[in-house]
Amino acid sequence: MSSDINGEHDMDGKPVLPLRPEAPLWSTGADKELIYAKNEIINAPLASDDPDLYAPLFRNVSIFKRSYELMERLLKVFIYHDGAKPIFHSPELKGIYASEGWFMKLMETNQNFVVRDPNRAHLFYLPYSSRQLEHNFYVPGSNTIEPLSIFVKNYINMISTKYSYWNRTKGADHFFVACHDWGPYTTKLHDELRRNTIKVLCNADLSEGVFIRGKDVSLPETFLRAPRRPLRDIGGRPVAQRTILAFFAGQMHGRVRPVLLKYWGDKDADMRIYSRLPRRITRRRNYVQHMKSSRYCICPMGYEVNSPRIVEAIYYECVPVIIADNFVLPFDDALNWSAFSVVVAERDVPKLKEILLAIPESQYVTLQSNVKRVQKHFLWHPNPVKYDIFHMILHSVWFSRVNQIQIE
Incomplete structure (x- = not known):
């Protein structure tokens, strides 16, 4: 603002x-x-x-x-x-x-x-x-x-x-x-x-x-998912139990997601990037549980710059990593997004893991704590x-x- x-x-x-x-x-x-x-x-x-x-x-x-x-x-x-x-x-x-x-x-x-x-x-x-x-x-x-x-x-x-x-x-x-x-x-x-x-x-x-x-x-x-219970599933695991570095699963449309899959799909155990979650994986941990167990949730644009994953990440207390050039972030007039998210340029997708690992642990803990604090500004109540x-x-x-x- x-x-x-x-x-x-x-x-x-x-x-x-x-x-x-x-x-x-x-x-x-x-x-x-x-x-x-x-x-x-x-x-x-x-x-x-x-x-x-x-x-x-x-x-x-x-x-x-x-x-x-x-x-x-x-x-x-x-x-x-x-x-x-x-x-x-x-x-x-x-x-x-x-x-x-x-x-x-x-x-x-x-x-x-x-x-x-x-x-x-x-x-x-x-x-x-x-x-x-x-x-x-x-x-x-x-x-x-x-x-x-x-x-x-x-x-x-x-x-x-x-x-x-x-x-x-x-x-x-x-x-x-x-x-x-x-x-x-x-x-x-x-x-x-x-x-x-x-x-x-x-x-x-x-x-x-x-x-x-x-x-x-x-x-x-x-x-x-449940209009009668808009706050269902809100929350996530504490930092110590977030064992996945980065997670994304979704359709491969738009200009960013295919590049994300090309560089990180099935390439690195720390980078859980999928076009669709394999059944062998969902038997142990579904989509929401993955977000609740990840340190960073990757939020790439689809056909357009916006993505529901940004707010989903906030709901599940996972630090959103936003990849969408020219996107004005929600409530940009008021909120300081650098306090609770990471914005990565589309051209830097090949360096995504390097960028995330370069964030000091103390800074990550602050980001994740701030995700929990900002959450109330994104909740629907009847x-x-x-x-x-x-x-x-x-x-x-x-x-x-x-x-x-x-x-x-």
């Missing part, structure tokens, strides 16, 4: 491109509250020891704490009721699209942030599912997602014609949440949606010109709790909107 909320310098003092959105067509009381919040965050008091926030996990814990406090106190979200199921208001709570589904479910039933009066809102939520778009509009074998993009464009055009709220900011105070790989691409036929809206995306790829760092939000991809993943997503959207508001 930048210590200069205007975005002119990052935490290390390096200049970054400032966001200069167009001024709203007219001002509201919500705008005045955002200006107040921005001033408060800029002048955030130094955070004293907070038992709920471990400072090394954050880019700037003082700014995060003050921003979160103001979100809790001020933030109001209006949810459009337009749109028929299943595309709208139909959360998918199981599998790799669970992030967008759980956020939708918890946002739509929230009584703390949601308001019925849009004139009080700081943010406007567009409650459609990118997974349902794919399921209902993609024609298998067609190799085009244009029908999905057309649907989204028509929906935004309807919203902007029926209500005045989109046009006031040209979509800058609107947001949607999409975990499907195609989420970013479905915005391309509507310029204001692509350029202005806060896009909360699992596929947070800087190289494609859709995800805009400092405005858009990188959404953690969470794979949930009833959200402070600082959990629901609130972290909402905070990132709030912080983005505050960051965009102009102080006269």
Whole structure:
């Protein structure tokens, strides 16, 4: 999180491109509250020891704490009721699209942030599912997602014609949440949606010109096997019982995984890299047990930069090793990922074991301890709790909107 909320310098003092959105067509009381919040965050008091926030996990814990406090106190979200199921208001709570589904479910039933009066809102939520778009509009074998993009464009055009709220900011105070790989691409036929809206995306790829760092939000991809028990299997073995140096098992799609398998598949007893776990191995230890027993869990990109393995590693208290160039990591505005993960450039896959072994034992122990500490920020709860993943997503959207508001 930048210590200069205007975005002119990052935490290390390096200049970054400032966001200069167009001024709203007219001002509201919500705008005045955002200006107040921005001033408060800029002048955030130094955070004293907070038992709920471990400072090394954050880019700037003082700014995060003050921003979160103001979100809790001020933030109001209006949810459009337009749109028929299943595309709208139909959360998918199981599998790799669970992030967008759980956020939708918890946002739509929230009584703390949601308001019925849009004139009080700081943010406007567009409650459609990118997974349902794919399921209902993609024609298998067609190799085009244009029908999905057309649907989204028509929906935004309807919203902007029926209500005045989109046009006031040209979509800058609107947001949607999409975990499907195609989420970013479905915005391309509507310029204001692509350029202005806060896009909360699992596929947070800087190289494609859709995800805009400092405005858009990188959404953690969470794979949930049991929606009724989202916290099932959380936890892992202590350091002394983590006998595997590095582990990965998964499909060999994308540009990184085949290289990973080429260099490390069945090549080294310390590097347990598989395209599929052999049955002779799963009889003794299944996929989850491997993650719980490994020091490092390899999280390579697939077709796109995001991977559910990053959050799985955190759930199973295994240090994630992230291999995905141009990927903006989840909650990058707030969290200091170097405190609890290892990022390896795609070109360095051949040196992967050397890189991991070069990490001193004391540093590894700190990384693994911090994985356990950061875990609570990635957990789904049927009833959200402070600082959990629901609130972290909402905070990132709030912080983005505050960051965009102009102080006269």
